Amino acid sequence: MGPFIEIISKPDNIAIVVMILMVLFFTAWAFLQAFRNDASRKNGELIEGEGNGKVDTWKPLVRIELIVALVVFIGLTFWSLVVDAPLEELANPTLTPNPAKAPWYFLGLQEMLVYFDPWIAGVVLPTLIIIGLIAIPYIDINPKGNGYYTFSERKWAILIFCFGFLFLWILLIVIGVFFRGPGWLWFWPWEEWDHHRVVYEGTADLTNLVGIDSRSGWGFFIGGGVVTMYYALGMILPYVYWRKKKPEFFENLGMVPYVTVTFLFWTMLALPIKMFLRLVLMVKYVWVTPWFNI
Amino acid sequence: MKMFDNIKQSLIWKSMFRRDYKDTPRNRALAIFGNVFMHLHPVKVREGAVKLRYTWGMGGISLFSFIILTVTGFLLMFYYRPSVDQAYWDIKDLEFQVPYGIFLRSLHRWAGHFMVIVVWLHMFRVFMTGSYKSPRQFNWAIGVILLVLTMLLSFTGYLLPWDQLGLWAIEVGTNMAAGTPLLGFEGPFSEYLGITPYNDVRFAILGGSTVGGNALLRSYVWHCVALPLVAVVLMAVHFWRVRKDGGISGPHS
Ligand code: HEM
Numbered sequence: 001m002g003p004f005i006e007i008i009s010k011p012d013n014i015a016i017v018v019m020i021l022m023v024l025f026f027t028a029w030a031f032l033q034a035f036r037n038d039a040s041r042k043n044g045e046l047i048e049g050e051g052n053g054k055v056d057t058w059k060p061l062v063r064i065e066l067i068v069a070l071v072v073f074i075g076l077t078f079w080s081l082v083v084d085a086p087l088e089e090l091a092n093p094t095l096t097p098n099p100a101k102a103p104w105y106f107l108g109l110q111e112m113l114v115y116f117d118p119w120i121a122g123v124v125l126p127t128l129i130i131i132g133l134i135a136i137p138y139i140d141i142n143p144k145g146n147g148y149y150t151f152s153e154r155k156w157a158i159l160i161f162c163f164g165f166l167f168l169w170i171l172l173i174v175i176g177v178f179f180r181g182p183g184w185l186w187f188w189p190w191e192e193w194d195h196h197r198v199v200y201e202g203t204a205d206l207t208n209l210v211g212i213d214s215r216s217g218w219g220f221f222i223g224g225g226v227v228t229m230y231y232a233l234g235m236i237l238p239y240v241y242w243r244k245k246k247p248e249f250f251e252n253l254g255m256v257p258y259v260t261v262t263f264l265f266w267t268m269l270a271l272p273i274k275m276f277l278r279l280v281l282m283v284k285y286v287w288v289t290p291w292f293n294i
Numbered sequence: 295m296k297m298f299d300n301i302k303q304s305l306i307w308k309s310m311f312r313r314d315y316k317d318t319p320r321n322r323a324l325a326i327f328g329n330v331f332m333h334l335h336p337v338k339v340r341e342g343a344v345k346l347r348y349t350w351g352m353g354g355i356s357l358f359s360f361i362i363l364t365v366t367g368f369l370l371m372f373y374y375r376p377s378v379d380q381a382y383w384d385i386k387d388l389e390f391q392v393p394y395g396i397f398l399r400s401l402h403r404w405a406g407h408f409m410v411i412v413v414w415l416h417m418f419r420v421f422m423t424g425s426y427k428s429p430r431q432f433n434w435a436i437g438v439i440l441l442v443l444t445m446l447l448s449f450t451g452y453l454l455p456w457d458q459l460g461l462w463a464i465e466v467g468t469n470m471a472a473g474t475p476l477l478g479f480e481g482p483f484s485e486y487l488g489i490t491p492y493n494d495v496r497f498a499i500l501g502g503s504t505v506g507g508n509a510l511l512r513s514y515v516w517h518c519v520a521l522p523l524v525a526v527v528l529m530a531v532h533f534w535r536v537r538k539d540g541g542i543s544g545p546h547s
Contacts, residue, residue, distance in 0.1 A: 049342035122470025137431035292482035
């Protein structure tokens with residue numbers, strides 16, 4: 001437990017503990033209200049907020065704002081009195097710490113470096129996260145569930161968003177903070193950090209698994225084919241399926257939003273898929289080219 | 295009480311507050327639009343909008359954290375010089391010489407971390423209540439930019455103490471920029487554009503090929519001037535849009 005206490009009580013990491021508690025609490029609260037509203041809907045009752053009138057801003061709202069501000073201020077003051085901001089040794093470019101960690105809110109991205117090269121993990125994926133977030137209102141055209149907590153009226157939107165937020169963002173940060181030691185190797189919180197640990201992992205590229213050298217011409221074409229087919233099938237198959245089923249949302253979704261949403265969705269899923277390939281099948285790259293590797 | 299009445303009758307008080315307060319509907323309205331800050335609010339709000347269990351107050355707490363950060367940051371600027379020779383020792387002085395310096399610095403740091411968390415949760419709440427749906431799509435987009443700015447503000451601040459923690463965190467963070475396709479010296483295809491460590495995006499961010507004095511100065515200027523200014527402007531647009539889009543969302547809008 002020694003290292004665990006040490007990690008958890010590092011001043012900056014107290015913020016992570018605060019984050020974990022807050023995220024758990026608010027996730028539970030959101031789903032609780034969603035299920036409660038869904039139940040009311042089912043029983044033909046009014047949901048929370050429906051049929052509400054208006055109230056004065058002065059004082060009901062201003063009073064709440066003041067109280068919240070005071071509570072936050074007292075909380076932060078207490079935190080600052082009890083825990084001092086950290087200051088390590090003077091910056092020294094010749095002395096590399098191991099592990100060198102990015103600020104905690106970027107550790108999700110740093111954790112992705114285990115699975116993707118920097119141009120994907122550090123540049124392409126963050127850019128797509130920002131674009132994807134901005135795109136949400138334009139690709140989620142379901143008019144239901146606007147202005148109240150609900151789960152049943154927008155299951156898929158909520159499941160996909162929560163998967164991305166809770167597992168691919170928050171959980172990766174937690175792993176980066178608490179489970180990564182020297183060499184960015186996995187250390188359980190109760191393990192001592194062993195600076196000399198080397199792990200030999202016989203990773204290979206995907207095509208090598210079936211006996212084709214990933215750096216050969218065939219390897220190049222097969223690897224490229226896998227990546228292309230991943231996106232192509234990911235877009236065509238649901239299209240064919242929904243064309244037949246004709247669900248309402250699909251009828252209203254234009255071609256550009258359809259391509260955008262499928263592209264973003266499969267890009268997001270590429271992360272857990274690559275994790276699986278890497279951790280279970282020991283695959284390093286799916287596609288090796290002279291210019292970049294995926 | 296008598297003293298309070300006297301104060302309220304004084305010329306100074308009357309010059310600040312143009313009328314005394316009687317709790318009437320008209321006065322409740324005037325309390326809001328007679329004051330430029332209160333006027334950020336509408337006079338009346340939907341009942342659901344004042345329920346903490348609906349908004350969690352997260353947008354407001356983001357703003358409040360930002361205000362705390364502005365005040366503490368302003369005070370910290372009195373004691374801090376962004377140069378390699380001085381930065382670290384100025385922070386040490388804050389810790390050991392300046393009265394309440396360490397408290398000031400801690401409050402700034404923890405409020406910064408806190409704001410990042412709160413902005414994430416604000417986004418989570420807005421998602422879970424579907425409040426990004428029509429007519430609020432564009433305000434969501436502004437929100438996403440604010441989220442990015444919040445994290446960049448925190449990131450640029452991380453380097454300023456010029457200690458090992460900040461240096462290497464920025465090193466790791468900016469090394470990723472070297473992988474930018476076409477524009478980073480380790481990125482795909484950049485060799486065809488003649489990109490080297492001395493002319494790529496990482497160089498532009500750091501003002502050099504390593505994290506040094508120029509990077510420290512750039513961090514400082516972004517952190518204390520450019521990013522807060524842009525954030526304030528976007529927040530103004532964000533709040534204005536909340537009202538123009540019909541106030542806080544609810545089941546009937
Ligand atoms: C510096 C960061 C931000 C500040 C200070 C801020 C502030 C606020 C405030 C005070 C409100 C009023 C309602 C509430 O408190 O929940 C609000 C609403 C809203 N915010 Fe933000 N916000 C920020 C970032 C974001 C982000 C990251 C998003 C989304 C990605 C976002 C999207 C929205 C939307 C769509 C509304 C309207 C919600 C509704 O009508 O229910 N904001 N914001």
